[in-house]
Amino acid sequence: GAGVSQSPSNKVTEKGKDVELRCDPISGHTALYWYRQSLGQGLEFLIYFQGNSAPDKSGLPSDRSSAERTGGSVSTLTIQRTQQEDSAVYLCASSTLGQGGVYGYTFGSGTRLTVV
Amino acid sequence: QQQVKQSPQSLIVQKGGISIINCAYENTAFDYFPWYQQFPGKGPALLIAIRPDVSEKKEGRFTISFNKSAKQFSLHIMDSQPGDSATYFCAASIFESGGSNYKLTFGKGTLLTVNP
Numbered sequence: 001g002a003g004v005s006q007s008p009s010n011k012v013t014e015k016g017k018d019v020e021l022r023c024d025p026i027s028g029h030t031a032l033y034w035y036r037q038s039l040g041q042g043l044e045f046l047i048y049f050q051g052n053s054a055p056d057k058s059g060l061p062s063d064r065s066s067a068e069r070t071g072g073s074v075s076t077l078t079i080q081r082t083q084q085e086d087s088a089v090y091l092c093a094s095s096t097l098g099q100g101g102v103y104g105y106t107f108g109s110g111t112r113l114t115v116v
Numbered sequence: 117q118q119q120v121k122q123s124p125q126s127l128i129v130q131k132g133g134i135s136i137i138n139c140a141y142e143n144t145a146f147d148y149f150p151w152y153q154q155f156p157g158k159g160p161a162l163l164i165a166i167r168p169d170v171s172e173k174k175e176g177r178f179t180i181s182f183n184k185s186a187k188q189f190s191l192h193i194m195d196s197q198p199g200d201s202a203t204y205f206c207a208a209s210i211f212e213s214g215g216s217n218y219k220l221t222f223g224k225g226t227l228l229t230v231n232p
Contacts, residue, residue: 004159033219042122042205042224043160056219091159104150105220107159 002026004108006092012114013082021077021111025094032075033105034067037089046090049075082115089113119143120208122223129230135193137226139206142187146208150220151180151191154203163204164191167211196230203227 005024013019025032034046045059049069060066064082069075079086089112093105122139129135139149150165166173166180166189173180179192193200207220 035222040125040224043220043222045219045221048219093159104162104165105160107152107161109157109159 004092004094004106006090006108006111008111009109010112010114012116015083015115016081018078018080019082019113021079021090021092021113023075023077023092023108025073025075025092026106027073029094029096029106030072031095032069033093033095034075034077035091035093036061037091037110038087043091046077079113082113084115087113087115119221120206120223122206122226124226125224126227127229129196129228131196131198131230131232133196133230135196135200135228135230136190137204137206137228138188138190139208139223140186140188141208141221143208143210143221144187145210146221148209148211149180149182149189150207151178152205152207152222154205154225160203160205193228196228198230198232201228201230 007022030051032049035043036046037043047060047067048056064080067077089110091107091110093107095105120139120141147168151163152160153163154160164175164178164180166182168184171182177194182189203225205225206223209220
């Protein structure tokens with residue numbers, strides 16, 4: 001597709017359940033990012049994948065969160081044993097390298113996660 | 117530690133007026149400063165960006181002013197329109213040689229409302 005696709009767009013889950021969020025980046029984009037957006041908190045960095053390099057996981061909030069990127073394309077963000085504090089919009093973005101002057105991310109529309 | 121501080125949290129401007137949003141950063145290694153615009157239910161979209169080799173960049177009604185010594189940058193929206201009503205995020209990153217790291221640190225956002 002032409003943009004970054006995220007699924008599902010909305011997810012309501014019970015506290016303690018595991019959830020998987022999916023991101024399809026723009027074809028050919030080598031870098032992929034996950035951010036979390038909470039009301040009044042802006043965008044918090046979670047994890048960054050770049051090609052075959054080891055991912056930068058420095059933003060993952062707890063050992064309940066993990067992410068993987070298969071084949072340098074699709075990425076899944078997994079949150080285990082969800083808590084109410086995990087409720088937020090999870091945004092995925094992708095970008096390319098080496099396009100002179102174009103360093104911007106392309107974001108998906110996000111997955112709104114609500115833990116009840 | 118909040119590395120990018122954005123103000124104000126919210127802003128109301130009359131149609132035709134000038135909207136000004138300010139950001140300050142702490143990390144002197146930051147050398148790429150984009151602004152993102154986000155409409156409800158959508159992911160943020162790159163609006164305009166600046167590198168520290170220039171003090172100002174203008175694209176249409178949008179201008180970034182950059183003050184390296186003060187570690188501040190701002191977004192000016194001239195002739196503000198109701199369609200500009202959105203949340204605006206400033207961000208900063210370190211553009212390493214070879215473009216290997218695009219991790220952005222975002223401000224907390226400014227909700228702009230332009231009244232007709």
